[in-house]
Amino acid sequence: MFNKETIPFAPSLIESMRSLGYSFESAIADLIDNSISANATKIDIKLAPGNDPYIIILDNGNGMTNIEIEEAMRYGSRNPLEIRDENDLGRFGLGLKSASLSQCRRLVVISKKNNKVSGYSWDIDHIIDKQSWMLIGYENDELKDFPEVDLLQDIESGTYILLEKFDRVQESTDNLVKTLKRNMDNTVEHISLVFHRFLEKELDIYVNNEKIEPKDPFLTSNKATQFKREQKLIVNESVITLKPFILPHMSRITNNDLKKVGSKERLKNEQGFYVYRNRRLIIWGTWFRLERKDELSKLARVMVDIPNDLDYMWNIDIKKSSANLPDIIKKNLYNCVYESILNSESVNKYRGRKADDGNIDYIWQRIENRGEFEYKINRNIPQLKMLESTLNIKQLRSLNELLIQLEESFPISTLYIDASKGKVNENREVIHTDELFGQVMEQIEFAMKNNMDYKEIGNAFIKTEPYCMDNELKKRIREELKNV
Ligand SMILES: Nc1ncnc2c1ncn2[C@@H]1O[C@H](COP(=O)(O)OP(=O)(O)OP(=O)(O)O)[C@@H](O)[C@H]1O
Numbered sequence: 361m362f363n364k365e366t367i368p369f370a371p372s373l374i375e376s377m378r379s380l381g382y383s384f385e386s387a388i389a390d391l392i393d394n395s396i397s398a399n400a401t402k403i404d405i406k407l408a409p410g411n412d413p414y415i416i417i418l419d420n421g422n423g424m425t426n427i428e429i430e431e432a433m434r435y436g437s438r439n440p441l442e443i444r445d446e447n448d449l450g451r452f453g454l455g456l457k458s459a460s461l462s463q464c465r466r467l468v469v470i471s472k473k474n475n476k477v478s479g480y481s482w483d484i485d486h487i488i489d490k491q492s493w494m495l496i497g498y499e500n501d502e503l504k505d506f507p508e509v510d511l512l513q514d515i516e517s518g519t520y521i522l523l524e525k526f527d528r529v530q531e532s533t534d535n536l537v538k539t540l541k542r543n544m545d546n547t548v549e550h551i552s553l554v555f556h557r558f559l560e561k562e563l564d565i566y567v568n569n570e571k572i573e574p575k576d577p578f579l580t581s582n583k584a585t586q587f588k589r590e591q592k593l594i595v596n597e598s599v600i601t602l603k604p605f606i607l608p609h610m611s612r613i614t615n616n617d618l619k620k621v622g623s624k625e626r627l628k629n630e631q632g633f634y635v636y637r638n639r640r641l642i643i644w645g646t647w648f649r650l651e652r653k654d655e656l657s658k659l660a661r662v663m664v665d666i667p668n669d670l671d672y673m674w675n676i677d678i679k680k681s682s683a684n685l686p687d688i689i690k691k692n693l694y695n696c697v698y699e700s701i702l703n704s705e706s707v708n709k710y711r712g713r714k715a716d717d718g719n720i721d722y723i724w725q726r727i728e729n730r731g732e733f734e735y736k737i738n739r740n741i742p743q744l745k746m747l748e749s750t751l752n753i754k755q756l757r758s759l760n761e762l763l764i765q766l767e768e769s770f771p772i773s774t775l776y777i778d779a780s781k782g783k784v785n786e787n788r789e790v791i792h793t794d795e796l797f798g799q800v801m802e803q804i805e806f807a808m809k810n811n812m813d814y815k816e817i818g819n820a821f822i823k824t825e826p827y828c829m830d831n832e833l834k835k836r837i838r839e840e841l842k843n844v
Pocket residue numbers: 390393394395398419421422423424432433437438449450451452453454455456457518519678
């Protein structure tokens with residue numbers, strides 16, 4: 361037996377590595393991953409059109425020293441089996457190179473750290489010319505010739521990535537700049553969703569000087585969104601967190617919400633799990649074949665948070681754009697899905713019930729589900745809506761938890777036994793009309809002060825229990841609404 365070192369043939373392997381299947385937006389997202397892992401709080405992405413268009417990605421992260429860039433440029437710079445920092449979005453030691461060169465022929469990395477600036481590049485034509493893994497390094501006075509590289513002067517540390525010679529994009533179009541601009545628009549869409557949890561907090565991303573707004577797929581700022589009970593699964597000592605959300609019924613989705621979730625069609629198609637790895641969205645809008653995507657469950661979405669130390673179980677791919685569900689947790693996910701869908705059904709079905717019931721909004725809803733009935737508190741009654749409008753997100757969550765607890769602790773069997781013996785006291789205290797009128801007027805005044813549609817709110821009270829039972833009260837409210 362003998363050893364024979366067999367070094368990969370650079371021109372062929374680097375060409376093959378370009379075909380991992382990155383889309384334009386997933387390539388840019390991979391570079392953003394690196395900036396986030398380097399603790400950047402601001403990322404500037406610029407597309408410069410012209411005869412030789414280029415893209416710059418500049419971050420204000422930790423930056424790299426000369427030796428660190430040299431190492432970062434090596435294919436397989438880190439072992440995928442290595443334990444990573446819990447906020448690190450990387451895994452394979454490939455993204456910087458493979459993502460960039462999947463779109464273009466030249467990648468330049470210039471970085472500033474400890475007040476020193478260094479730079480290297482991979483140029484496919486240079487590799488073909490040299491027939492080897494020959495990295496190009498730059499002397500200090502050569503670095504200043506790169507476009508807009510002086511932007512590094514304004515930051516204490518950070519990294520400048522330059523992408524040039526977009527041969528792959530050029531192949532598919534007769535107007536390179538137009539296609540690059542379109543790709544950039546798609547990238548903005550992609551980034552605003554994939555990194556929404558960073559954009560909501562510690563990170564700003566600008567594309568051609570325009571700040572990207574986060575797109576929250578759970579519409580948490582809409583008060584009608586329901587937060588379901590969070591569940592935790594322990595898998596090999598790591599914690600996976602599941603948070604189900606039920607989006608509001610279509611009639612309560614605002615135009616602003618529609619911008620976040622896309623069209624009505626997408627609202628339905630993108631139901632399902634939203635799987636995050638260290639808060640970065642990897643896959644979304646799938647039930648992993650645990651459930652059919654049907655009309656009824658279209659409002660259910662489940663946020664799944666997985667830490668990066670479970671990468672091996674999910675088979676995260678190099679592009680961080682796919683992952684497989686391990687059998688071990690399939691069952692628990694299914695239970696979670698089931699609960700979400702049931703609730704999603706109730707939001708949808710409630711709409712159909714109104715007409716049957718003479719246009720009365722009951723506080724308790726009796727909901728049929730696969731031949732059985734369950735009792736839920738109507739989330740659309742104006743009493744609750746008005747209370748919600750005074751609460752912040754945390755309080756809303758607590759309120760929602762409380763409502764769920766009330767529903768779940770409803771003493772069905774005791775009530776059943778007592779009722780069957782005729783022992784339930786049904787003599788309710790009758791609340792005086794003046795008192796009910798005072799309650800409604802207080803809400804109408806609050807609504808007026810806060811520029812809410814007080815007429816709609818007043819009318820909602822008129823058809824809701826217990827106000828709808830009192831004819832004199834309804835008359836007085838109607839008159840009052842006419843006069844204000
Ligand atoms: N913007 C950046 N700022 C600071 N360091 C960076 C930056 N981009 C890359 N690096 C360094 O270069 C290394 C190689 O990056 P690369 O994207 O190729 O691999 P990775 O992020 O480790 O793993 P993955 O292939 O999963 O992305 C990183 O581990 C990091 O140390």
